[in-house]
Amino acid sequence: xxxxxxxxxxxxxxxxxxxxxxxxxxxxxxxxxxxxxxxxxxxxxxxxxxxxxxxxxxxxxxxxxxxxxxxxxxxxxxxxxxxxxxxxxxxxxxxxxxxxxxxxxxxxxxxxxxxxxxxxxxxxxxxxxxxxxxxxxxxxxxxxxxxxxxxxxxxxxxxxxxxxxxxxxxxxxxxxxxxxxxxxxxxxxxxxxxxxxxxxxxxxxxxxxxxxxxxxxxxxxxxxxxxxxxxxxxxxxxxxxxxxxxxxxxxxxxxxxxxxxxxxxxx
Ligand code: MG
Ligand code: MG
Numbered sequence: 380x381x382x383x384x385x386x387x388x389x390x391x392x393x394x395x396x397x398x399x400x401x402x403x404x405x406x407x408x409x410x411x412x413x414x415x416x417x418x419x420x421x422x423x424x425x426x427x428x429x430x431x432x433x434x435x436x437x438x439x440x441x442x443x444x445x446x447x448x449x450x451x452x453x454x455x456x457x458x459x460x461x462x463x464x465x466x467x468x469x470x471x472x473x474x475x476x477x478x479x480x481x482x483x484x485x486x487x488x489x490x491x492x493x494x495x496x497x498x499x500x501x502x503x504x505x506x507x508x509x510x511x512x513x514x515x516x517x518x519x520x521x522x523x524x525x526x527x528x529x530x531x532x533x534x535x536x537x538x539x540x541x542x543x544x545x546x547x548x549x550x551x552x553x554x555x556x557x558x559x560x561x562x563x564x565x566x567x568x569x570x571x572x573x574x575x576x577x578x579x580x581x582x583x584x585x586x587x588x589x590x591x592x593x594x595x596x597x598x599x600x601x602x603x604x605x606x607x608x609x610x611x612x613x614x615x616x617x618x619x620x621x622x623x624x625x626x627x628x629x630x631x632x633x634x635x636x637x638x639x640x641x642x643x644x645x646x
Contacts, residue, residue, distance in 0.1 A: 381549065381557050383575035388481065389616050389623070392551070392577055395432070395476050395483030396614040396626035402426050402474045403487050407634035410489055410641055412465050416448040419472065420459035427476050435475025435482045435554050442598065447473040447486075454542055454583050454591055454600040454608040455486075466491050469498055471610040475554055482554045484579045485626040486612035489635065492642035497586065498607060499645035504539065505584040505609035506646070508532040512562075512580045516615045516622035520572050525580060526564030533584045534563070540589030542608070545600065547581045550614055572617045577625065581612035 384392060402423045409422055424445035427434050434445035442456075449457030449471040450464070457471070464470065473486035488505070490498055511528040525547075534541045547560030558570045562582045585591075587606035594601055602608055616623040635643040 381570060381573065381576060382551055383573050384551060384577055384616070385575070389575065389577065389625070391479045392481045392483065392614065392616070393625045395478045395481050396485060397483070398427070398430060398432055398476050398478060399474050399483040399485040400627045400630055402476070403472060403485065404630035404634045406472050407489065407631050407638060407641065410464070410470065410491065410638060412491055412640060413463050415461050415463060416450065416457070416459040416470070417461050419448055420444055420446045423474055432476040432478035435477045435484060439554060449473070449599065449608070449610065451607050452602045452605045454585065454602060455545060455610055456598045456600050458596055458599060464491060467494055469607040469609070471608070473610065473612065480552055482550055483614060483626060484550055484554060484612065485614060486581060486610045487628065487631050488609040488611060490642045491640055494642040499642065501539065501584065501586045501607065501609050503645040504533055504537050505582050506611045508582045508584065509580060509611045509613060512582065513613060513615050513622050513624055516572060516578060516580070516617045518572060518574050518617060518619045521567055522558050522560055522569030522572065523564040524566050526561045526569070527566045529582045530563040533582060534589070540585035540587055542583040542585060542589055542591055544591060545583050547579050547612070550577045550579045574617060574619060576617040577614060578617065579612055579614050581610060583608060583610045
């Protein structure tokens, strides 16, 4: 069942979504070789709790951490751990917060410098595809228009692998609401997008083939060919003329650019 939000609810959701951006900004400031994803998780969790919110992911469906941090061949749902990050690592950080009864859910992929050109291109194209998908989040379109925009840019145009088993989603009082938002599909298909629908759009794009598998921890999704994957996620409210993007990468990108250990030369 699709639940649309009132203008007041959308403002509360914006607050949650922007908080996720601030959490990811803290992560961007802290990232460097030698830190662990457990440290990143702890920093994020502390920030969320200190700011009067609750981590959305912790204990959801039994997930044990506040964040998902997926390194290199891990696509999503990576467990924070004590391994030291190193130069060239591709680190996707996915964070959710619950505040005022509404969830924010956003993700960003970082790379520790120096990085390879092919990795930077993957990040660039994945981020571009997110904005192309967001651009379709207007009244009159269908879910398939978003899905198709992501797919055309990533798999069709650049030959990357679009993960089929994982999808974006509606967002609100629950972290995962209807409709599902796949990153592949045909234009003009799927549910209509009503005014006030809030979506989490999140391309999960593999540098190589689309195939993934579940790690033995039961959660982490990895690429079958072992190549890296990228994940960017924004929250957006469907409106009549243009999409209202509730989350923001502004602080994250500024922190990324001023952190000499991160490679942001791709944008
Ligand atoms: Mg997420
Ligand atoms: Mg999500």
